[in-house]
Amino acid sequence: MSLTIGVDIGGTKVGGGLVDEDGNVLATSRRPTPADDTSGVIQAVKEVVDELRAGREVEAVGIGAAGWISSDRSTVMLAPNLSWKDEPLRDKVAAAIDLPVVVENDANVAIWGEHKYGAAKRHRSSVLYTIGTGVGGGIVVKDNLLRGTNGVAAEIGHIRSVMPGGRECGCGRTGCLEQYASGRALTRAAQEGAAEHPEKAAVLLKLAGGDPESITGRQVTEAARQGDEVALGAFDFIGFYLGNSAADMVNLIDPGVILIAGGVVDAGDLLLDPIRKHYKEALASRDRIPVAEVRAAELGSKAGVIGASDLARHREIVP
Ligand SMILES: [Zn+2]
Structure with a gap:
């Protein structure tokens, strides 16, 4: 079974889910979002990922974040709510967790979850x-x-x-x-x-x-x-x-x-x-x-996690 992790970086919490290829969320984990502190957010993402992958084989991680994300899904160009500018989030998280990472806008991962598994x-x-x-x-x-x-x-x-x-x-x-x-x-x-x-x-x-x-x-x-x-x-x-x-x-x-x-x-x-x-x-x-x-x-607060995990699973082919 192919497992990926979706992570939602919100203004108050970093929430993650371990998701299978049918879009089922098998486990969840969360940490508070450290305010105005990029390295703290990356640490929170790492903790969430480590908790979810303990004892399991995980293929990749998808991240949804509020803000303008670059077209190659690597960089948060601007995130007013998190005070981020030109933040190379993908590479920093990938280095911290040693897994492939994709980054996408939070509403985009939500509609992708609904498109694949929900109301759309x-x-x-x-x-x-x-x-x-x-x-x-x-x-x-x-x-x-x-x-x-x-x-x-x-x-x-x-x-x-x-x-x-x-x-x-x-x-x-x-x-x-x-x-x-x-x-x-x-x-x-x-x-x-x-x-x-x-x-x-x-x-x-x-x-x-x-x-x-x-x-x-x-x-x-x-x-x-x-x-x-x-x-x-x-x-x-x-x-x-x-x-x-x-x-x-x-x-x-x-x-x-x-x-x-x-x-x-x-x-x-x-x-x-x-x-x-x-x-x-x-x-x-x-x-x-x-x-x-x-x-x-239909997917409520899980839409982002499910959508991000799916983008991570199909990171080579999803445009
Ligand atoms: Zn406006």
């Missing part, structure tokens, strides 16, 4: 949005990850056609989708709505102890479940931008399916219904031309 496996082309603190994106076209000339394609969260001149983004520009469609944007919409219309946010304000500014994402979901008008409005707000962006993807890619992943997806139809409503409205003029279904991803 019946489709040759698909688009994935990961809705967390920010908005990540991944695109598969005809069974290939869309990586672009420099390895940095599919940054859907930083497409700014939604609102040129709008809110400032961490990427240095204004009006990016991420500022209107992330978990943070959801919370912000609820906070502003509750401050402006407290009479429509009774449940939300009760959960937050009466203070609009202390409203959390989890409270928005809970209040929306109880029918709170402002909380439902916040989901409609991000659903508007995601639905319209998904419609743009139909015009650009014509995928077989559009997947929504990330922490905010725990809200289920509270999130998916508004996205579908605005998506349908945006595509109404297409009349009877078939369009992709919008649905939740």
Whole structure:
């Protein structure tokens, strides 16, 4: 049996999984992500890998990391959340663990996992949005990850056609989708709505102890479940931008399916219904031309580990 390891380097934890060739996660391991310390992150990856490979034959390691990854899958060119710049991650980790290593963007490994083993496996082309603190994106076209000339394609969260001149983004520009469609944007919409219309946010304000500014994402979901008008409005707000962006993807890619992943997806139809409503409205003029279904991803937090392990397994052939 061929075993590979997938590792997800996130802002708070380094999580790894030992994965077989059918995409089954056989064991997991995790360490906290050391802040602002590259050698500490490499050490954490090594510890995770060593724990998972103890007593077993492991072929290669795939790593998913937030940031812009070079087209040869070796270097993290820029990772704002980890303060990395031109970091030769592949070679440093390979030297530490003495195994072949591939590095890929975190949303790309997630859609690759869904493409091979999850909600997109019946489709040759698909688009994935990961809705967390920010908005990540991944695109598969005809069974290939869309990586672009420099390895940095599919940054859907930083497409700014939604609102040129709008809110400032961490990427240095204004009006990016991420500022209107992330978990943070959801919370912000609820906070502003509750401050402006407290009479429509009774449940939300009760959960937050009466203070609009202390409203959390989890409270928005809970209040929306109880029918709170402002909380439902916040989901409609991000659903508007995601639905319209998904419609743009139909015009650009014509995928077989559009997947929504990330922490905010725990809200289920509270999130998916508004996205579908605005998506349908945006595509109404297409009349009877078939369009992709919008649905939740299936692999949850394991998608990245499974996708990265598969890229490692097929490191010679996967483009
Ligand atoms: Zn941006």
